[in-house]
Amino acid sequence: MPRSSLRRRLAPAIALLGAWLTAMTPAAASVVSEGDTSGSVLGIEMKVRHFTLGNGLRVYLLQDRSTPTFSMHIAYHVGSRDEQRGRTGFAHLFEHMMFKGSENVPEGGHFKYILGAGGTLNAFTTADVTQYHQTVPSHYLDMVLWLESDRLRSLAVTEENFENQREAVKEEKAMRYGNRPYLMALQQFFAEVWSGTGYGHMTIGSDEDLTAASTADVQRFFDTYYVPNNAVMAVVGDIEYDELKREVDRYFGDLAKGPDRPPRPSIDHSMSQPLSRTIEDPLARQPLYVIGWKTVPKRHRDYQAVRILMNVLLRGDSSRITRLLKDERRMVVASISTDSMGGGIDASVSAGAFVPTPGGNFESIQEVVRDEVAKVKRRGISSKELQKAKNQLTVDAVADLATNDGRARDIAQGALFYDDPVHALTALEKYRSVTSKDIKRVANKYLTDRWLTLEIVPAR
Amino acid sequence: MDANMTPSIFARLARRVTSLRFGLVVSLGFGLLLAASACQLKGRTNDPGGGRRGPAPTPVGASQGPSGRSWPAPPPPTAPKPVTFPEVGRFRLSNGLAVYIIENHEVPLVSTELVIRCGTMDDPYLASFTASMLGEGTRSRPKSKLDEAIEFVGGSLSAWAGTHVSTVRARTLKKDLKLALQLVADEVQNPAFPAAALGKLQQSAKATLRLSRSQPDVLADTLFDDVIYPNGHPYGRPLATNAQIDAIDIEDIRRFHQTFYRANNGFMLISGDITKSEARPLVERAFGGWTSAERSSLPPNPLNPFTRYKLPGDLRVHLVDRPSSSQATIRVGNLALARNHEDWAALQVANEVLGGDSNARLFQDIREQRSLTYGIYSIVGKGQAPGTFVIETETRTPTTGEMLAAIFGHIDRLRTEDPPRQEFEAVVRKIVGAFPVEVETPDQIVQRVREQIIFGLPKGYWKNYRAGVTRVELSEVRSAALRYVHAVPVVVVVGNAAQIQPQVEQVLPEAEIIVYDEALRPK
Numbered sequence: 001m002p003r004s005s006l007r008r009r010l011a012p013a014i015a016l017l018g019a020w021l022t023a024m025t026p027a028a029a030s031v032v033s034e035g036d037t038s039g040s041v042l043g044i045e046m047k048v049r050h051f052t053l054g055n056g057l058r059v060y061l062l063q064d065r066s067t068p069t070f071s072m073h074i075a076y077h078v079g080s081r082d083e084q085r086g087r088t089g090f091a092h093l094f095e096h097m098m099f100k101g102s103e104n105v106p107e108g109g110h111f112k113y114i115l116g117a118g119g120t121l122n123a124f125t126t127a128d129v130t131q132y133h134q135t136v137p138s139h140y141l142d143m144v145l146w147l148e149s150d151r152l153r154s155l156a157v158t159e160e161n162f163e164n165q166r167e168a169v170k171e172e173k174a175m176r177y178g179n180r181p182y183l184m185a186l187q188q189f190f191a192e193v194w195s196g197t198g199y200g201h202m203t204i205g206s207d208e209d210l211t212a213a214s215t216a217d218v219q220r221f222f223d224t225y226y227v228p229n230n231a232v233m234a235v236v237g238d239i240e241y242d243e244l245k246r247e248v249d250r251y252f253g254d255l256a257k258g259p260d261r262p263p264r265p266s267i268d269h270s271m272s273q274p275l276s277r278t279i280e281d282p283l284a285r286q287p288l289y290v291i292g293w294k295t296v297p298k299r300h301r302d303y304q305a306v307r308i309l310m311n312v313l314l315r316g317d318s319s320r321i322t323r324l325l326k327d328e329r330r331m332v333v334a335s336i337s338t339d340s341m342g343g344g345i346d347a348s349v350s351a352g353a354f355v356p357t358p359g360g361n362f363e364s365i366q367e368v369v370r371d372e373v374a375k376v377k378r379r380g381i382s383s384k385e386l387q388k389a390k391n392q393l394t395v396d397a398v399a400d401l402a403t404n405d406g407r408a409r410d411i412a413q414g415a416l417f418y419d420d421p422v423h424a425l426t427a428l429e430k431y432r433s434v435t436s437k438d439i440k441r442v443a444n445k446y447l448t449d450r451w452l453t454l455e456i457v458p459a460r
Numbered sequence: 461m462d463a464n465m466t467p468s469i470f471a472r473l474a475r476r477v478t479s480l481r482f483g484l485v486v487s488l489g490f491g492l493l494l495a496a497s498a499c500q501l502k503g504r505t506n507d508p509g510g511g512r513r514g515p516a517p518t519p520v521g522a523s524q525g526p527s528g529r530s531w532p533a534p535p536p537p538t539a540p541k542p543v544t545f546p547e548v549g550r551f552r553l554s555n556g557l558a559v560y561i562i563e564n565h566e567v568p569l570v571s572t573e574l575v576i577r578c579g580t581m582d583d584p585y586l587a588s589f590t591a592s593m594l595g596e597g598t599r600s601r602p603k604s605k606l607d608e609a610i611e612f613v614g615g616s617l618s619a620w621a622g623t624h625v626s627t628v629r630a631r632t633l634k635k636d637l638k639l640a641l642q643l644v645a646d647e648v649q650n651p652a653f654p655a656a657a658l659g660k661l662q663q664s665a666k667a668t669l670r671l672s673r674s675q676p677d678v679l680a681d682t683l684f685d686d687v688i689y690p691n692g693h694p695y696g697r698p699l700a701t702n703a704q705i706d707a708i709d710i711e712d713i714r715r716f717h718q719t720f721y722r723a724n725n726g727f728m729l730i731s732g733d734i735t736k737s738e739a740r741p742l743v744e745r746a747f748g749g750w751t752s753a754e755r756s757s758l759p760p761n762p763l764n765p766f767t768r769y770k771l772p773g774d775l776r777v778h779l780v781d782r783p784s785s786s787q788a789t790i791r792v793g794n795l796a797l798a799r800n801h802e803d804w805a806a807l808q809v810a811n812e813v814l815g816g817d818s819n820a821r822l823f824q825d826i827r828e829q830r831s832l833t834y835g836i837y838s839i840v841g842k843g844q845a846p847g848t849f850v851i852e853t854e855t856r857t858p859t860t861g862e863m864l865a866a867i868f869g870h871i872d873r874l875r876t877e878d879p880p881r882q883e884f885e886a887v888v889r890k891i892v893g894a895f896p897v898e899v900e901t902p903d904q905i906v907q908r909v910r911e912q913i914i915f916g917l918p919k920g921y922w923k924n925y926r927a928g929v930t931r932v933e934l935s936e937v938r939s940a941a942l943r944y945v946h947a948v949p950v951v952v953v954v955g956n957a958a959q960i961q962p963q964v965e966q967v968l969p970e971a972e973i974i975v976y977d978e979a980l981r982p983k
Contacts, residue, residue: 142534175834318604
């Protein structure tokens, strides 16, 4: 149903008044500020121009004329950590509703029009953000803006749509999690690790909560979070800045500013004692072990040093722990470093996961990990190891920036989480300035004996 | 270095992303995307289906909107900009190695793919094991040294075998290209093939096989190809057995490598932040000493003996009994045409009308209107020899009969009616419009160039691609369907046979039903 509450009609009046006073060019009546941000590392240039509408919508453009296409990401600052008790899974369920039609767009219209133009589209929901994205030939800019603005203005929230998507999400959950080994056990474990915080439940939600959700919840969620001032749009590709500004204003300029979202609480990373769990998994054919530590959130100044440390210990067959466990002692068939299981932007576990060779046991793997961590705490790492980890993280960052879609995703999230559209390059600079001394310090500070261990075993 | 299930599971979880899924990930029958080989083959099929009628189909009308409401048209596009397929630079070393350069200077990354013309079609086991063993060490670098060298620069190095070709791929920052080329060259020219590593790879191959045998999609695809292709055809092989994996010998691997891994039996694609003049001396240095083979000592393309294919005369439903399934996994299709066949573009349009994406008839009718499935698509497989046309879907066990009737209805409609002009034009517009989106990144362009070389597509194919699609006429959709979408297709269903068999008997009364166990042995 179209948005038309009284509150909503008052807010735009104020926003529009502001726009009238500041910007008189009729082409972009409601643009209230503009600027550009650039970064350059290793010869990679990112020149991002941006503007903000009076209603708070922030828009970023990185122009790249090499192919006549563009990628657009629109990120709403809401995720599963914002869900209320008893409504887990709602942010993702809502993401589905965004494809069910709006005042001028029929159900499934986004797929119909964008695929029909030869483009691609999708959306995803994490604990922190819900993001919609598309890659389209560049002469379809108007159509994409029209589609995105129509659903932000007038989403069709009906019982029928909601019922239908509730079932679709349950089916998706069954397909995605109900049929794959380890996933449910890992989700359950990390929910416990972060219990008491917004990260203490699965993004996909529980079946009971999905069943309990109502269309009134949908409308409330829409009114609270799907407002222009809670969104950023990033466009990368063959698009002119002036045209983008004019057209964004035309399609989004008259939308009302919504309420400002409440700030999210910071997340306590302290551990008073180790946490150790064993979970049986009926789908697993072999065990999986996880060893990790609550370290620091992504915005923390030690984040880059911790990632480098974990790379040195675990990433790749030539890393300290993996080399020992896999090729030298044949204790595991796979050993993987990850710093993004569970949690999100404000909560991190740095961990390794291990698939043991048949007959292997968790205690002996724990012993190797404990010994190797102790060595780093005492003696630090070599300059060659430091350089290697920096090289790996550099290639990761560069690879993310190799496509228009990757750059648009990075710009949107950089703007949303760090107020820095070129955060990908800023972070790269931070990695490059980490020293061996930092590594020794963070190892002693964060890799304590109050660790997290999880043993997933095939159900008997 | 080894592809293994666990990392991808973690990657998925790591992103902690739950996303709207609309594109069913489809497996292309015989790993065609990795595919490629030595000789050209012209696609040649018998007249499919002839005048024979298929089973009585459920009538299918043109799809209508869910409600009577009319919707405003979206804003029209502005004038399209020209799309140019990038120039591909090329040179050849004196030993015969052909090198292609695809420039893209957005970020300082360079990818190298060395493609060898030998694949699972030459030997289903030796091709894969030879590729995997390359990373287990060379005469001067044990595995630990290879790992250390590539990981130090943050790069990646991997090798795998597809149906038609094997590939060794490296990716590094531009400044480390020299190292990447050296490592690739060392792996293909001086592999050590340590016997101890073979045992490790055999273990992991058997674990993968166990996993494959438990997956209904794998069972359905394997049986479908096995039934469609004649005995011994490289595209239609049964699943491996543990005994076959155990029988692999290090000497066989050496011999396979010695035979196929030669400078003049492959080509190299270098893409990214690189120019031809920068690449040439580095490639010369790393690969200039690689020996080539006498043309006569290279084995002939194993597809060559298969010049004619027999099509099924009567309708058969191949039913794999998997009592634990709650869903029926379905494949309906037939032998179609080789990738370089002149009818490819017309069939591509016909396939797009029928089941190319979620706007196509199968999805709009069977998923959107009738809710019989989460996804249904049709695919034309790419091969040097004729590939298959196949409709893939899953449905709940009790709706298997209804699903099959609906599929046969759509096949019949595609064969008997010209598509409405509006539908036809929308599909052509979509294929043409999608092209720039499909050639945006260097990796995508590499895929296109690979496809052109492996399947023997004519010079300038990608430059003329959009014009080729635009030249397809409306009437050709139906004629392509008459030739390549058969009225008497092969049907494979994997699911609970006791519940499915009566449904098949009801909707396809003239069909012969062959029941298999989960090891794909006829019961």
